[in-house]
Amino acid sequence: MQIEILYEDNHLLIVEKPVNMPSQADKSQDPDVLTTLKQMIKVRDNKPGNVYLGLVHRLDRPVGGAMVFAKTSKAASRLSDSLRKRAIKRIYLAVVMGHVAPEGELKHHLYKNRQKNHVYAVDPQHPQAKPAHLSYQRLQQTKATSLVKVELHTGRSHQIRVQFQASGHPLYGDQKYGDHRIQKGTQIALWSHRLAIPHPTQDKVIEVVSYPPAKGVWRDFGY
Known part of the structure; x- marks a missing residue:
């Protein structure tokens, strides 16, 4: 499987993660982004040994879009x-159920149950609670949904999905955190749209943009 490369130099590799592909190897043993990219680079560059590629951040399995990897240990350390x-x-970019305000901020405390791989919005006094903060802007809306642009200010697991669910607006197609409005089998409408990354070795910012596919609920908003 070929994964689209959005930007690459000696230190950075930014790609468009396919939906429903794990970011790294997991117990499913399905093909994952990290391993696939290593194999792609090994073949493309005719490398005899192992390819170094550092996982800087993760995207949930059902989520697609822009994702950055480090090609050197120095870059991995600086990007982290x-x-x-x-x-x-x-x-x-996300499609959420219902109508949200034109813009806003969501602040919660989240707890991750690692055994269940499930995240909950909890009381701030919870012993394992971690603060989560995002801001959003509504771009469009239909009778039943809103298209929002979301900026993460913290990087908690499943953060966007859980915070909007806790606010009464679960993401369209979210089979894990959705409510009765979510049809079974629909694809989650969450996409890593834009990354702006301080280059690890140069005095510049690398910015990439990725757009969701023109299918499913995204077509309701002109994609």
């Missing part, structure tokens, strides 16, 4: 530091 300092700008 940029993530911690919230210097990497991450913009998502």
Whole structure:
């Protein structure tokens, strides 16, 4: 399987992650993005040994769009530091159920049950609660849904999905966190749309944009 490359240099590799493909190998043993990219680079560049590729962040399996990898250990360290300092700008597109305000912020405390791989919005006093913060702008709406542009300010697991669900607006097609409005078998409408990344070795910002496919609910909004 070929994965589309959005940007590449000696230190960075930014690709368009396919939907329903794990970011890295998991117990499903299905083909994953990290392993597939290593194989692609090995063949393309005729590399005799192992290919180094560092996983900087993850996208949930059903989510597609822009995703960055580090091609050197120096880049991996610096990109991880940029993530911690919230210097990497991450913009998502999402279709949520119902009508939301033209713009807003969502602040919750989230707890991840690792055994169940499920995240919950909990009381701030919960011993394992971690603060989660995002802001959004409504771009369009239909009778039943809203298209929103989301900026993450923290990087919690399943954050966008859980925060909108906790606010009464679960993501369209979210089989894990949706409610009675979600039809079984529909694809989640969440897409990693834009990344702005301080380059790990140069004084510049690398920006890439990825658009959701023109199918499913995305067509309701002109994609």
